[in-house]
Amino acid sequence: MKYLLALLSFVFVVPLKAWKFNDYFEDKTLRADYIFSGNNKEQSIALSQLSMSEGWHGRRVNLDKLLFDGYAQITMTDSASGKVIFAYSFSTLFQEWQHTEEATMVNKAFENTVLLPMPKHSAYLTLKLRNSHKKTVCEMHHKVSPHDILIRRCTSGPHSDKLKPFMKNGSTAECIDLVYVAEGYTDDEMPQFYADVETAVEAMMSHEPFGKYRKRFNIYTLAIPSQQTDVSQPLQGKWHDTPAMSHFSTFYSDRYLMTERLFALHDALQAVPYEHIIILANTPTYGGGGIYNMYMLTTARHSQFQPVVVHEFGHSFAGLADEYFYDDQYETYYPADTEPWEPNITTLVDFKSKWASMLPHKSNTKPGSPGLYEGGGYQSKGVWRHSFDCRMRTNTCSEFCPVCKAAIEKTIRYHTEELK
Numbered sequence: 001m002k003y004l005l006a007l008l009s010f011v012f013v014v015p016l017k018a019w020k021f022n023d024y025f026e027d028k029t030l031r032a033d034y035i036f037s038g039n040n041k042e043q044s045i046a047l048s049q050l051s052m053s054e055g056w057h058g059r060r061v062n063l064d065k066l067l068f069d070g071y072a073q074i075t076m077t078d079s080a081s082g083k084v085i086f087a088y089s090f091s092t093l094f095q096e097w098q099h100t101e102e103a104t105m106v107n108k109a110f111e112n113t114v115l116l117p118m119p120k121h122s123a124y125l126t127l128k129l130r131n132s133h134k135k136t137v138c139e140m141h142h143k144v145s146p147h148d149i150l151i152r153r154c155t156s157g158p159h160s161d162k163l164k165p166f167m168k169n170g171s172t173a174e175c176i177d178l179v180y181v182a183e184g185y186t187d188d189e190m191p192q193f194y195a196d197v198e199t200a201v202e203a204m205m206s207h208e209p210f211g212k213y214r215k216r217f218n219i220y221t222l223a224i225p226s227q228q229t230d231v232s233q234p235l236q237g238k239w240h241d242t243p244a245m246s247h248f249s250t251f252y253s254d255r256y257l258m259t260e261r262l263f264a265l266h267d268a269l270q271a272v273p274y275e276h277i278i279i280l281a282n283t284p285t286y287g288g289g290g291i292y293n294m295y296m297l298t299t300a301r302h303s304q305f306q307p308v309v310v311h312e313f314g315h316s317f318a319g320l321a322d323e324y325f326y327d328d329q330y331e332t333y334y335p336a337d338t339e340p341w342e343p344n345i346t347t348l349v350d351f352k353s354k355w356a357s358m359l360p361h362k363s364n365t366k367p368g369s370p371g372l373y374e375g376g377g378y379q380s381k382g383v384w385r386h387s388f389d390c391r392m393r394t395n396t397c398s399e400f401c402p403v404c405k406a407a408i409e410k411t412i413r414y415h416t417e418e419l420k
């Protein structure tokens with residue numbers, strides 16, 4: 001009897017079996033290429049191509065959990081059980097473009113690539129785009145069968161001879177894998193690229209909490225030479241043939257240096273173990289940009305290179321919003337009735353979900369009190385940030401504010417350890 005009771009209590013105490021990466025996934029990457037298209041009022045999603053390669057370099061923990069919502073979400077559901085087995089969120093250039101004047105006049109299509117772990121059995125993918133009111137404005141479902149003969153099997157990368165490890169701290173399963181991509185460096189200028197990577201990594205690691213978690217990162221470099229030095233500068237009529245096909249004046253905004261050629265970028269990265277992409281542009285012209293879980297790009301030949309590369313990585317890695325603002329704002333980017341998904345700004349609609357618990361006097365959450373400065377997300381009114389200054393506000397500040405630090409720490413832990 002005693003025996004039986006002991007056995008029973010054992011049965012009741014044991015929780016539902018926690019599932020692991022290997023239960024549902026192969027150690028392979030499923031690359032899904034999508035086209036998002038539309039204008040300022042409409043959007044649609046189309047699948048362009050699925051491909052598969054050896055090795056999965058993304059997270060192996062918190063597989064069905066999202067950390068931050070981004071403006072786009074993809075979930076993978078196991079067909080047999082209906083269970084969500086992978087979730088991923090990101091933001092897109094397409095949705096930024098929808099806010100531009102051009103989007104009121106023309107339909108455009110944008111490339112988007114999502115990397116997923118390859119399911120062992122058939123699964124469904126659901127892709128959703130949400131607007132700034134967090135309303136789903138477009139949704140698409142499709143099936144993925146591991147036996148589908150038209151999933152392109154990729155065996156080797158076109159540039160594997162240009163790949164070098166820069167900092168290796170553990171296996172791809174244990175660490176977050178970053179890749180630095182050379183953009184606009186000629187073959188002769190590659191020593192400069194490696195020196196620039198070193199400068200960028202040291203700048204990042206000199207910012208907490210990256211320094212504290214240095215051992216959780218692996219870093220690779222991909223040095224594809226460019227035929228010409230520098231990147232494309234449309235304002236000067238200069239168009240260069242560079243590996244990532246980036247250019248200034250994205251959306252006619254002078255300093256916005258981005259690439260819209262995502263498929264070619266991911267083709268070039270084939271055979272690189274990567275999760276996050278950092279593109280260094282060999283140009284003295286100031287500029288750059290970063291999109292959450294997509295990529296970041298910055299000018300490496302400018303005096304502000306160090307703060308800017310860390311700032312843009314804040315966008316692409318941790319989903320941080322810009323904390324600067326313009327006094328002569330004429331457009332509202334963050335509507336007053338919606339709490340932004342970005343962790344470091346608030347409209348006070350749901351301040352508890354932000355840094356209310358980090359304030360010294362928890363009841364004192366009135367705007368204007370310490371820990372709540374008005375101005376952020378390009379708006380001087382209606383958006384608040386935690387600190388007067390932060391890496392996400394100016395290039396002169398030496399560090400991230402406490403809220404950004406906490407968000408970065410959470411992101412690093414989300415990638416590398418099971419969160420409760």
Ligand SMILES: [Zn+2]
Nearest residue numbers: 390392401404
């Ligand atoms: Zn901050």
